[in-house]
Amino acid sequence: MIDVGVLGATGAVGQRFVQLLAEHPWFHLKTLTASERSAGKRYRDVVNWRLDCPFPENVGDITVSPTTPEGLSGVDLVFSALPAEIAGEVETKCAKAGIGVCSNASSHRMEPHIPLVITEVNPDHLGLIDVQRDKGTDGFIVTNPNCSTIMLVMSLSPLARFGFSDVKVATMQAISGAGFQGIPAMGIFDNVVPYIGAEEQKMETESLKIMGTLDGDHVRPAPFRVSASCNRVPVIDGHTMAVWADVKEPVEKVKSAFRDYVPPIKDLPTQPDHSLLYLDENDRPQPRLDRMRGNGMTVSVGRLREGLRYVAMGHNTIRGAAGASVLNAELIYSKKYL
Template sequence: MINVGVLGATGAVGQRFVQLLANHPWFQLTTLTASERSAGKPYGRIVNWRLDAPFPEAVADRIVSPTTVEAVKDLDIVFSALPADIAGTLEAEIAEAGVIVCSNASSHRMDPDVPLLIAEINPDHIGMIELQHDSGRDGCIVTNPNCSTIMLSSSLVPLLPKQIESVTVATLQAISGAGFDGIPGMAICDNVIPYIGSEEEKMESEPRKILGSFNGAEIEQADFSISASCNRVPVIDGHMLSVWVKAGCDLNEAKKAYAEWRAPFSGLPTQPEETLHIFEEPDRPQTRLDRNRGGGMTVSVGRIREGIRYTAMGHNTIRGAAGSSVLNAELLKTKGYI
């Protein structure tokens, strides 16, 4: 078995990592880290489990470690759910110690030698790991994108051969994206908040790296503009996007591209049967009905219409965070990096 740990195991994304890894067929979850005040105590006693999935009793008695290099240096992989201000330095130190870091944090996403990876979308970018090894790093850092970026980038892939010129996107993002304590109830109940700090900047930059080409030395970013407006809405899980794409195709060609697109590989444990599910119904996807499709790993696309315009939706803490990071690690294993 491959020994793995979770950095920041008590938060919203950390709990998702624990849920997905507790009974994973390839990975053995041996280490959970949290703040100093939680270290030394059983995970089941200190975690306030808030997921809609049952608490994995197998980790209830696992003693929580402090979030340090020393705590994880003997592991094969660590999954990072750390805040960006902590992740920046610590993830680099862990990678220098020879450990593979699969990170959900934003700190290293745009580093020129770090893959910003969606396993089925840009698997060839995994070759960027060699750039890190060439610089003397024994381990490596692999990041997954921002939650809404994952939905947008995945939904754009079938249109890439159609010469995308520009993308405009408006998001309706769930409150779980802000963490358990991120938005007071009185602020979001009966309300829509038309601002999410740094979200629009991430959505306008990250997809161009993800959908660009890796030439063996660097990423040649995708050559189209993105304009994003991000809104927080009173939904617990599931980010919805309204997308407008200017591309060199008509509606029929766009629909055909979506109908024919398939993931470049299959069979990884966390991979859904459908990376993209295409709806023909005029009122789908819907957050409550479709966010758990494919175990929360499927991105749903519907209302494809003249323009080209469509709606995309996915589960923000599974496909948009922990699930994508676990799937990235599974890809690393199949490619011989673990």
């Protein structure tokens, strides 16, 4: 068992990390960090548990530590659910202290020597861990993408064999993506908000790094263009997106590619039976009906039409956040980087 910790364990994504790690077969959840006002108290006494599953009692008595490398003594790996504005410095200090970091924050995603990984898409990019160590860092940082980027790239992965140069995507993103206090009820009820700060830029740049080619100490971006338009909608969990790609192959051939998709990595504990699932019904996927497929780790695709057009959907705080980091950590462990 590997001793692990969660940075920022009381927030929305932090709670998902705790839920996914509480009974993990490979990782022992030893340390939880939060703000200074919570440090020194039991986790059960400081967390306002908001998830749609029972509180994991076996971690309730963990004493919350401060979010510093000193507060992480004895752990080999941490999962970062910190806000981007503080994650960069804290994660760098952890890596320099010899701790592995699997980060959900955006701070380091586009740095040349830090891998931006979706386990089923670009596992070879973990080779950048060796680059970090060659530069004198005892630990490492591995990032997972923005939640909407994950759904998009997972859906594009089976299409890579056909080739495309232009992708357009319009998202309908759940309110949980903004955190527990992110959007006032009067701002989202009976409404659609056609702007999510920095979301479009993340989708347009991160996708190219993930689907790019590892070239020594950096990644050459993929040779296509993404144009994104991101919207917040009154759905609790589950990001839905309409995608257009200039794939010229017949619809039935593309449908077979979705159905027959086999990821390059299989059989990790958090990985679902179907990382990508094609649904034939005309009105699917839907967040309420499909977001918990594969325990929230499956990306569902449907409504494939000439053009090429389709709809993709996945659970944003599981597949799109904490679950993606945990899956990356399982890959890192299986590749003996820990």
